[in-house]
Amino acid sequence: MPKIEGSCLCGQVTYSSSADEPAMMVVCHCPDCQRQSGSAYSTNVLVPTASIAFEGDNRRTYVMNGASGQPVTRNFCGNCGSPLSTEMPAFGDLAAVKAGTLQDSSWVKPSIQIWCNSAQPWGPVSDDMDEAPANPG
Template structure:
């Protein structure tokens, strides 16, 4: 198992993650563009593997998917840290730029490319989806 640490710009919110990194994606949805003025690079972790010190503020919004997304950010400096979705219970999206070692995670996919502005630098070597990523169906046991 891998461990990661990270935090916000001012240091008032810090976190530790005791888990291997899940999928990592560059997201070009309009909400991510609004919070970052660009696409955001994100990685998914089990929520219960993340220990947070400090008190992030939060904002709930209904996404284009219809899910409620709760974004957590530093109330002091505004750094976007995490998001949780009702469509992914038990999983938390972490903004890769907030990791102490952001090069430890490499994105493999561009999502919501259909929403990207014409000037976006979309890496053509990564898998691409015009909208949300396609999730393989779970095998029935």
């Protein structure tokens, strides 16, 4: 398994975790993840919050209370806006690293999906959709 490390879109904020492997890999359908990701769900690699080191001055945080009533801290890049991780003290002091920001995310294999009560019907990609290798020609 590659090291758990990654960056935002513009590259100004990078992170790496000292954890050898994730505690859990989770697809989250909660309304907050939908809004923050701009997509139907977010795919997360959970590691201890304390195992993550950030670099770059442009990291910003957004704090709001989660369903537990405890604060949830979302880290993102203040320049390009990429969501990077969510710190969840109410959830075993784990942080959810946004899988799409990993340098190599090809190994990610979520084993559970949560907040299925708010899952969107357009979330799963249908096999019926047309496919283009990159931008449509």
